Amino acid sequence: MGRVTTHRPVLRLDGGRVARRSDTLTVEEPLELRVDGRALAVTMRTPGHDVELAHGFLLTEGVIQAAADVAVARYCDGKGPDGRNTYNVLDVALAAGVPPPDPGVERNFYTTSSCGVCGKAALDAVRLRTRFSPSGDPARVSAATLSGLPAALREAQRVFASTGGLHAAGLFRADGSPLAVREDVGRHNAVDKVLGWALLHGLTPLAGCVLLVSGRASFELVQKAAMAGVPVLAAVSAPSSLAVELAEEQGMTLVGFLRGETMNVYTGAERIELDAGVGAERESEVVG
Structure with missing residues (x-):
């Protein structure tokens, strides 16, 4: 398997001091995802959990809906300069009766590490339908529970602690x-x-x-959450306007700027429980 981190020499400047040292970097390598032997997507990723990545990608693109829809996922021979397998090509064989990805949806399936939606032929192509819509989910989560999640996420980011160069996503139950x-x-x-x-x-x-x-909430991340039936999506940074629109359409609760006890609830506020003794403030309307 590929390495998650690597080391490079750097020249460290600190005020008037100069030093040479080794720095730990996050590895970024391409992963080519094939379905039944045909190339479907290339994404720049950090090696590790590639089979999960493939299943999650195919779920959120509407290709599969259950683990049983995949017969097998295996690495193909992808030789590096040293002759070793790079583990950068993964072929997913769909189970019998599972239709292949729809060729009628035009999309450039090359995705970078910063943007997975780039190359979509039209906005409508990414407003995918799912049988897992979160709109009817009665889940409720307390504001206090949400406040504690960023710290729990950071504690679990082992590689980020050494590189500072990774995003994270965490799944939690409503009780935290x-x-x-x-x-x-x-x-x-x-x-x-x-x-x-x-x-x-x-x-x-x-x-x-x-x-x-761990970052911002983009349109694509809301779409992915909706495809998996997630009722509450929270981000430590800002959402985009289109992310908020899609979350509202899907009946999802979208929380942004989740930092300590402060947060902005953009949609689905009915799922957020305030702590005992805390009432909603009446805000005056500001006319610009």
Whole structure:
């Protein structure tokens, strides 16, 4: 398997001091995903949990809906300069009766570590339908529980602690108990890995769960959460306008700027329980 981190020499400048040292970097390598022997996607990712990544990607693209839809996932021979297998080509064989990816949906399936939606032919192509829509999920989560999740996520980010160069996605139950955390150089890959883990463990749809991401909440991350039936998506940074629109359409609770006891609830506020003795403040309307 590929390495998660590597070391490079750097020249460290600190005020008037100069020193040479070794720095730990997050590894970024391409993964080519094939379905039944045909190339489907290439994504730049951090090696590790590639089978989960493949399952999560295929789930959120609407290709599969259950772990049983995949017969086998195996690495293909991909030789590096040293003749060793790079483990950068993964072939997924679909189970009998599972239709292949729809060739009628035009998409450039090359995705970078910073953006997984790039190359979609049209916006409508990514508004995928799912039988796992979270709109009817009665889950409720307390504001106090949400406040504690970022610290729990950071504690589980082992590679981030040494490199500072990874995003993370964590799945939690509504009571705050952790299910799984995955790291990757790409936000969307981290989400695919953790959703793939859930699929492989028979937990989809993820009713009554919270998905926490370490960066911003983009349209694509909301779409991925919806495809897995996640009722609550929280981010430590900002959501985009389109992310908020999609979360509202899907009946999902979207929380942004989750930092300590402060947070913005953009959609689905009915799922958030305030602590005892705390009332909602009446805000005056500001007319600009």
